[in-house]
Each structure stands twice: as structure tokens, then as C-alpha cells.
Amino acid sequence: MPILQELGPQTLRSDALPAAVPQPGAAPSQHRVLPVPPLEWTPQVERETAHLYERVRAVIPAVEWPFFAPYVKAINALKRERNAVILAHNYQTPEIYNCVADFVGDSLQLAREASKVDADIIVQCGVHFMAETSKILNPEKTVLIPDRQAGCSLAASITGDDVRLLRAKFSGVPVVAYVNTSAEVKAEVDVCCTSSNAIEVVESLGADTVIFLPDRYLAKYVAAHTKVKIISWQGACEVHERFTADELRQYRAGDPSLQIIAHPECPPDVIEEADYTGSTAGMIDWVRKHRPRRVVMVTECSMADNVQAELPEVEFVRPCNLCPHMKRITLPKILDSLVYLRDEVVIDPAIAAQARRSVERMVNLKR
Ligand code: SF4
Numbered sequence: 023m024p025i026l027q028e029l030g031p032q033t034l035r036s037d038a039l040p041a042a043v044p045q046p047g048a049a050p051s052q053h054r055v056l057p058v059p060p061l062e063w064t065p066q067v068e069r070e071t072a073h074l075y076e077r078v079r080a081v082i083p084a085v086e087w088p089f090f091a092p093y094v095k096a097i098n099a100l101k102r103e104r105n106a107v108i109l110a111h112n113y114q115t116p117e118i119y120n121c122v123a124d125f126v127g128d129s130l131q132l133a134r135e136a137s138k139v140d141a142d143i144i145v146q147c148g149v150h151f152m153a154e155t156s157k158i159l160n161p162e163k164t165v166l167i168p169d170r171q172a173g174c175s176l177a178a179s180i181t182g183d184d185v186r187l188l189r190a191k192f193s194g195v196p197v198v199a200y201v202n203t204s205a206e207v208k209a210e211v212d213v214c215c216t217s218s219n220a221i222e223v224v225e226s227l228g229a230d231t232v233i234f235l236p237d238r239y240l241a242k243y244v245a246a247h248t249k250v251k252i253i254s255w256q257g258a259c260e261v262h263e264r265f266t267a268d269e270l271r272q273y274r275a276g277d278p279s280l281q282i283i284a285h286p287e288c289p290p291d292v293i294e295e296a297d298y299t300g301s302t303a304g305m306i307d308w309v310r311k312h313r314p315r316r317v318v319m320v321t322e323c324s325m326a327d328n329v330q331a332e333l334p335e336v337e338f339v340r341p342c343n344l345c346p347h348m349k350r351i352t353l354p355k356i357l358d359s360l361v362y363l364r365d366e367v368v369i370d371p372a373i374a375a376q377a378r379r380s381v382e383r384m385v386n387l388k389r
Pocket of ligand 1: 149173174175176177202259260261262322345346347348
């Protein structure tokens, strides 16, 4: 029986604690603005992007490629000019994931790439906490996010003050934060984790009890797979909590050979219906290895498109739950980011140094 205690902001927040250190204003960039490149669909653009279209042919209709291709060509040229790299999360759309990204992966893979990247500029195609993580690991580099409104329901569910209240209530209990948290929260915890290493990180602390935040469902998943007592928070991913066990049972009833693979941010009854549960990287590896005839990936919808582009012989059944925050990142916004160098991610150096300790402790775990 998992040992789990769950808390939320209503039970903890008060005005009694000192306010968190305020964020400074955006730092001026040292780089100049570049001219906006031409964005017409021409025979030359068609020729020069043909090899990239081959990567997405299975998921992007030919009629849509003339819109994407000029941006793809311009962004790849701007990256060279800026000495920039693009880190793209698995939930990015296929034209970003397959045609302009230098590194793709889940939060852990991107955090690791960010720690060894050799470029002046990192453009983070993902949500804001991911860009903050890249900045935390690369304080001397310019980190850009093409839309600073790209948030996350998990990251928004908890503040640094909440962590301090938890520490005061559970004195001496170590705190693990999912990477889906702000820099301010990472600065207050002992170590970070992702969905691929959450159990390993919790057990690495050698404690009987661990505070695990902010995802209540990932906390339940960890509690079910460890003897450590878990005190959790009431956050949830607005995408994964929409899946239901009922809809998965209906898919299975229609095709008993269907394989179901789920992300641990899903509710427990959804996970019970799955043949495999793992991080987005784990799910992709599972499909590469098992090559199922038909599969449901119970996670954000674009990931099925990205794996489909690589494995056209696998049929993906898509209960399409999109992350509205991830979908804020588009090719035109990435282009603007590289032309105008916006929006630059800035973190108070004291907070960044504290947060770096938590992220590096995770990144270096069993490396
Ligand atoms: S899919 Fe969920 S966890 Fe990921 S960024 Fe969107 S809201 Fe956050």
C-alpha cells in the first residue's frame, strides 16, 4: 500500500513568511537586431528544404509545406549566423521538432543538453520553466524563449513561499521538485527530478519520508513504486489529468491488440489501464523497440505526430489532448526570437545559483 499524504496551498499559504526575492528587469542584450529574411516560397526554397520535408512527409500534407518551408530555411540560416542552438521538447509540433531543432527530448534530456551546449544562444522551444532550467545551467549564455507566456499548470501551482511553509511544517524532511517548477521553487528544494528519474531521485536521498512536489499524480506513481513515505502537493498537469480510464477501456474494447502507453502525470486509474508507463523519452523508446501495430500514446498529442514521422508503419490512435502552452511556440515566433533576440530569460543570480545546485544534483545523478 503506497504511503502518501497530500497538501495544497489552501492549507499552507500565509502572509507570515518573508516575500521571495523579486525578479530583476530584463537585461539588455549585447547583440544587434538582424534583418528579417525573405519568407517567400520559391523553387530555391523548395529545393533547399526538400530533405527536411522528407522527415515530416507522413504528418505534414504537401499543401502545408510552402507555408513552413521559408521559415525553416530562414531559421536554420539565422541559427548559424547567431551561433545559436534550438532545444525542442517532445511536445513541439513536427515542423519544429524535425526541421529546426538541434536537440530534442524530454525535460531531463534537454537539461543535460543545456549543460554541455557549445553556442552563444539557446532558443528553448518548450515552456518557460524549461528555458529557466537552461539559463540556470548556462548563466553566461543568452537563453531565449519565443513566447514568454508559454507557462505550465504544474509550475504555476506552487511558489517558493509554499516550499518554505512545507519546510517549516515538516522540519528536516528533504524536498524533491519535479523540473516543472519555477527557478524560485527550484532554489528552495534539495534536488530536482523528471518523470524519467523521479523514483531514483527520491530513493537517492536515503530518507524515510520525502516531500515530492508539485504533481500529485506523479507523486502517487512514485509512492506506488517505493517504500519511502511521500508527502505531495496538489498540482496537476492540465493535459494529462484530462485522460480517463473509461476512454482507454473503450479503445481497448474496439481493438484488444491495441497497446496503451501512458505518462506518469496521468491519474492512477489511467495508468492502471496502460501496458507501459514512462516519461516521454521512455514512451518513444518503447515504441521504437516494440514497433506495435497500433498504439495509443496517453500524453500530449504532438508527440504521436513526431514519432509517426519517424515510424510511419506504426498506427497511432490519438485521443488528442494538446498543451496550450507548448502550442504557443511557432515557427514565426522562433524566427522573431532569432532576429530580435527575444524574449531573453533573466533570473536573479542568487536564485539561479541556489536553483543550479538542485538541478545539477539531478543531472549528475549516476551520470
Ligand atoms: S503538458 Fe502539462 S506538464 Fe507539460 S507543459 Fe503542458 S501543462 Fe505543463
